[in-house]
Amino acid sequence: MCRRPPGLDGCRKGKQTAMGWTVPQSLEAEIDALVARYPVKRSASLMVLHALQRHFGWLSQQAIEWTAQKLGLQPIHIYELVTFYPMFRQEPVGRWQIKVCRTLSCWLAGSHELHRRLCERLGLDPHRQGPQTTADGRFTVEFVECLACCHTAPVVMINDDLWERVSLEQVESWLTRPEQLAASAPAQAS
Amino acid sequence: MPAEYRLILKHALEPGYTPDLACYLRHGGYETLRKGLTLPPRTLPDGRSLSPQEQIREEVVKSGLRGRGGAGFPCGLKWSFVDRRSGKPIYLICNADESEPGTFKDRQIIYRDPHQLLEGMILACFANDVHLGFIYIRGEFTEGARILERALAEARDHGLLGKNILGTGYDLDILVHRGAGAYICGEETGLIESLEGKRPYPRIKPPYFPAVLGLYLCPTIVNNVETLCNIKHIVAMGGSEFAKIGTPNNTGTRLVSLSGHVRRPGCYEIETGKVTLGELIFDPAFGGGLREGRQLQAVIPGGVSAKVFRAGERVSLRRRGLDGKEVVEERDVLDLPYDFDTLIAAGSMSGSGAVIVIDDSVSMVDVLANISAFFAHESCGQCTPCREGSLWMAKILKRLASGRGRPRDAEDLLHIADNIPGGRTICAFGDACSWPVQSTVSKFKEQFLARGAEGEPYRKVAQPAATSVARLSGTGGGAHPAASALASSVSTAS
Ligand SMILES: Cc1cc2nc3c(=O)[nH]c(=O)nc-3n(C[C@H](O)[C@H](O)[C@H](O)COP(=O)(O)O)c2cc1C
Numbered sequence: 001m002c003r004r005p006p007g008l009d010g011c012r013k014g015k016q017t018a019m020g021w022t023v024p025q026s027l028e029a030e031i032d033a034l035v036a037r038y039p040v041k042r043s044a045s046l047m048v049l050h051a052l053q054r055h056f057g058w059l060s061q062q063a064i065e066w067t068a069q070k071l072g073l074q075p076i077h078i079y080e081l082v083t084f085y086p087m088f089r090q091e092p093v094g095r096w097q098i099k100v101c102r103t104l105s106c107w108l109a110g111s112h113e114l115h116r117r118l119c120e121r122l123g124l125d126p127h128r129q130g131p132q133t134t135a136d137g138r139f140t141v142e143f144v145e146c147l148a149c150c151h152t153a154p155v156v157m158i159n160d161d162l163w164e165r166v167s168l169e170q171v172e173s174w175l176t177r178p179e180q181l182a183a184s185a186p187a188q189a190s
Numbered sequence: 191m192p193a194e195y196r197l198i199l200k201h202a203l204e205p206g207y208t209p210d211l212a213c214y215l216r217h218g219g220y221e222t223l224r225k226g227l228t229l230p231p232r233t234l235p236d237g238r239s240l241s242p243q244e245q246i247r248e249e250v251v252k253s254g255l256r257g258r259g260g261a262g263f264p265c266g267l268k269w270s271f272v273d274r275r276s277g278k279p280i281y282l283i284c285n286a287d288e289s290e291p292g293t294f295k296d297r298q299i300i301y302r303d304p305h306q307l308l309e310g311m312i313l314a315c316f317a318n319d320v321h322l323g324f325i326y327i328r329g330e331f332t333e334g335a336r337i338l339e340r341a342l343a344e345a346r347d348h349g350l351l352g353k354n355i356l357g358t359g360y361d362l363d364i365l366v367h368r369g370a371g372a373y374i375c376g377e378e379t380g381l382i383e384s385l386e387g388k389r390p391y392p393r394i395k396p397p398y399f400p401a402v403l404g405l406y407l408c409p410t411i412v413n414n415v416e417t418l419c420n421i422k423h424i425v426a427m428g429g430s431e432f433a434k435i436g437t438p439n440n441t442g443t444r445l446v447s448l449s450g451h452v453r454r455p456g457c458y459e460i461e462t463g464k465v466t467l468g469e470l471i472f473d474p475a476f477g478g479g480l481r482e483g484r485q486l487q488a489v490i491p492g493g494v495s496a497k498v499f500r501a502g503e504r505v506s507l508r509r510r511g512l513d514g515k516e517v518v519e520e521r522d523v524l525d526l527p528y529d530f531d532t533l534i535a536a537g538s539m540s541g542s543g544a545v546i547v548i549d550d551s552v553s554m555v556d557v558l559a560n561i562s563a564f565f566a567h568e569s570c571g572q573c574t575p576c577r578e579g580s581l582w583m584a585k586i587l588k589r590l591a592s593g594r595g596r597p598r599d600a601e602d603l604l605h606i607a608d609n610i611p612g613g614r615t616i617c618a619f620g621d622a623c624s625w626p627v628q629s630t631v632s633k634f635k636e637q638f639l640a641r642g643a644e645g646e647p648y649r650k651v652a653q654p655a656a657t658s659v660a661r662l663s664g665t666g667g668g669a670h671p672a673a674s675a676l677a678s679s680v681s682t683a684s
């Protein structure tokens with residue numbers, strides 16, 4: 001993870017040529033509509049970052065600068081958000097982002113074994129902090145705090161989908177047939 | 191026989207009930223909104239006339255409704271603090287950040303019955319002359335945010351939101367705003383900062399009481415999802431009827447999020463104070479008891495911020511009897527009725543309504559290590575006692591839990607925890623991160639001393655690698671770069 005103090009000389013891993021980075025017109029229109037909803041432009045920053053991250057997968061330096069310009073702010077005002085809020089990514093992530101709940105009720109139900117199994121099967125280090133992505137760029141695995149679904153512990157979020165009462169067999173099945181993940185149904189609360 | 195009492199979850203849990211407007215309307219939805227918006231002015235004996243807005247506010251006061259977000263502050267009183275003379279717009283924010291570990295009640299409402307929340311919220315906005323409201327929803331509720339957006343669009347299409355609602359001339363819009371994974375956004379002034387597009391650093395009070403200087407420094411009301419749903423029922427049945435549900439000063443229902451080592455974890459709605467903690471855990475209508483062969487060890491009654499109870503603990507309750515005299519009653523913790531006042535009197539709190547049950551299969555040292563890692567990760571880093579203290583406690587606990595404890599760890603933990611809470615920090619997070627440590631270490635001291643004694647003697651070279659300087663560039667969550675790195679170095683403790 002690259003987490004430099006706010007100097008904005010570019011995040012090493014996130015360095016891209018300025019040329020190759022553009023926001024498609026439809027996305028910009030969507031973002032303009034988001035910004036227009038708020039009485040004060042700056043309020044839209046989290047929503048704009050969500051929209052950019054959804055499209056690009058992560059928030060590059062260009063994305064940060066673009067957002068700042070859109071909202072009439074200095075880049076630092078956006079950079080300090082990206083470095084604070086855990087959901088924002090400063091480097092590319094895998095096709096499937098797996099978030100395992102680390103917190104009490106899920107831990108009691110075995111979420112730490114799930115996390116360890118996932119890491120071991122994917123060649124990642126279960127003791128390392130923060131998100132880790134496999135070399136082939138397919139999976140990103142991380143521990144997250146309580147996902148507010150503790151009664152069906154252990155829970156795991158994969159991209160936008162919530163999986164409940166996850167077993168070790170379930171983990172095996174994801175890894176052997178990840179195609180099922182892309183097609184998985186949207187999260188259902190239970 | 192203790193039983194569920196479904197007011198807010200009346201329809202949401204029925205099979206076939208869907209979150210769309212048509213289904214809500216079939217179940218009598220938005221009739222209360224029409225009633226509230228068209229209340230005729232009422233003339234008081236002294237000749238003054240009460241507007242519909244004032245009448246709704248009065249009913250909320252009469253209802254005795256207390257906030258369901260954690261603090262249990264009387265809702266009517268909170269609304270009465272709003273500065274209505276400033277000439278500035280008044281904002282209302284629904285706190286849907288739901289991130290107190292163990293809590294999953296707001297999720298049930300948002301995902302299954304979003305229109306109930308909207309109806310309550312529109313009424314609350316109307317009663318407070320609000321024309322722009324926000325729903326601040328935690329970032330991980332991606333689908334929840336979509337459900338709310340859909341519900342809002344449906345409401346706009348049907349004239350229930352937007353300009354001239356139901357032809358009454360009242361204008362209101364509501365926006366969904368997504369957070370991005372930080373627990374401190376649940377604290378109301380942190381939430382306001384976040385909604386202004388900043389880091390969610392809680393504001394210092396005074397002067398920043400939201401009712402006077404909230405969002406954009408305008409008067410602002412922040413209410414929890416469940417609190418706002420209750421507004422609908424108060425307007426529907428009247429404040430005094432509502433106050434008959436539950437017990438005096440603890441009116442209405444509570445959505446209890448029950449999780450951990452019980453057979454039937456789930457979200458149960460009860461009449462406040464009419465069901466005991468023991469019934470919640472053991473009754474077949476609720477938790478249904480523990481797993482085969484297991485004994486109860488501990489109960490966390492109100493989310494991980496609440497002080498833990500030890501099984502078999504006896505608490506003295508001071509109550510005022512009917513004759514006004516104070517009586518002291520001794521009770522087993524399991525016989526405590528689940529309500530605001532009793533749990534506070536018993537030295538803990540009902541907080542967000544999250545009951546986490548812990549049996550004898552785990553060590554309380556590991557439990558506390560897990561809880562403290564959460565707080566270390568989530569401290570925003572503004573106040574030294576909280577930023578440093580939460581990290582120290584989590585580091586000590588991680589070491590203790592991994593077999594490298596020292597005999598004086600228990601004492602050190604208590605010393606740190608005693609020096610964070612009680613007005614030394616900007617927000618209540620400082621108290622929240624200390625309470626579990628104070629209560630768990632003092633009530634389960636033997637487990638902490640035993641682990642401390644087992645540990646290898648302290649050697650400087652035996653420091654865990656995870657805390658070495660090389661690892662100080664970890665992931666965030668905390669604000670301060672070093673703090674966030676340290677936080678992440680303990681975030682997998684337990
Ligand atoms: C650290 C911290 C976290 C909080 N998290 C939440 C939360 O996730 N949801 C919530 O409704 N209230 C939360 N609160 C309480 C809010 O600050 C606020 O009191 C509440 O939203 C007010 O609504 P109510 O009066 O309807 O309860 C939190 C408070 C603190 C100190």
Ligand code: SF4
Nearest residue numbers: 570572573576615617
């Ligand atoms: S008490 Fe902790 S979380 Fe609250 S403002 Fe201070 S440092 Fe931040």
Ligand code: FES
Nearest residue numbers: 101106147149150
């Ligand atoms: S502890 Fe995992 S969802 Fe709450």
